[in-house]
Structures are given as structure tokens and as C-alpha cells.
Amino acid sequence: MKKLLEENEATGKTAAIYAEIKEKMGALPNLFKAIAAQDETWLELTWEREKRIMIEETSLDRKTKELIAMAVCTIEKASYGKSVHETLARMFGASDSEVADAKKVVELFSSFGNIGFGLDVPIDFTPDMAKKA
Numbered sequence: 001m002k003k004l005l006e007e008n009e010a011t012g013k014t015a016a017i018y019a020e021i022k023e024k025m026g027a028l029p030n031l032f033k034a035i036a037a038q039d040e041t042w043l044e045l046t047w048e049r050e051k052r053i054m055i056e057e058t059s060l061d062r063k064t065k066e067l068i069a070m071a072v073c074t075i076e077k078a079s080y081g082k083s084v085h086e087t088l089a090r091m092f093g094a095s096d097s098e099v100a101d102a103k104k105v106v107e108l109f110s111s112f113g114n115i116g117f118g119l120d121v122p123i124d125f126t127p128d129m130a131k132k133a
Contacts, residue, residue: 004033014040017047024055026091029084063092067102074106 007028010018014036022028036043054065066089073081086099094102115121 002037004030005037006033010036012040014043017043021047024051025088031080031084061092063089063094063098066092067094067098070099071102071106074103075110 005014007015007018018028018032018036021032032043032047035046054062054069058065060068066085070082070085070089073079073085089099089102
């Protein structure tokens with residue numbers, strides 16, 4: 001089974017999606033090439049989700065979204081995603097300090113999460129408390 005469907009091999013709908021990805025992201029990430037090598041419909045669905053969540057305007061700016069994605073990939077030990085999203089965060093304005101601070105938060109809460117889970121700490125902070133503040 002082929003690992004990546006390169007841009008020069010893409011035809012039809014896949015070629016059109018590749019062109020849109022390059023236009024919106026400035027490059028064609030290998031993740032999309034790997035998905036396209038498996039299933040064109042999967043590529044289309046994945047790209048639609050990417051556009052709606054990461055690219056379209058929402059209450060979070062793109063830099064923040066990329067820092068969150070980098071943090072999740074770090075926790076998930078997804079080295080490809082960690083590298084991609086750190087790069088994109090920097091492309092959208094994240095400074096060295098902001099990237100380092102995000103990594104510190106990941107480390108801190110990875111350990112806090114393990115402590116809380118290991119000790120079965122009872123939940124005493126809930127989202128409804130924010131409404132009362």
C-alpha cells in the first residue's frame with residue numbers, strides 16, 4: 001500500500017483539494033497526502049473538518065488554536081503533529097516564549113493530571129462555579 005499520494009500524482013477531486021490546502025496553508029502537509037493515498041472521501045472529510053475548526057474564524061485566533069493543537073499532540077506523543085502545529089503556531093505569530101510557556105503548561109498539567117487520577121482526588125471545581133464568580 002502506498003504511503004503518500006504526491007501532488008503530481010493527484011487527479012480530479014483530490015487534486016482540487018490539494019490545491020485548496022496549499023492555498024489555505026501555504027504547503028501540502030504529508031498527513032493529507034497519507035490520507036489521500038488511502039481514501040479520497042476520507043481526505044475530503046478531514047480537510048472539511050480542518051477548515052471549519054482550524055482555518056475559519058471562530059472565537060479563538062489561529063495562533064491559539066495551533067498552540068492547543070501542539071499541546072494535544074505533545075500529550076498524545078504525536079511527533080508529526082507536534083512539529084506541524086508548533087511550526088504553524090510560529091507562522092501565526094507565536095514567539096519562542098509563548099511556545100515555551102505552552103510546553104510548560106503541558107508538562108505541569110500532565111503531571112497534575114496523573115497525580116489527581118492516581119490519588120482519586122474528588123472534583124471540587126466545576127464549570128458552573130464560573131457563572132457565580
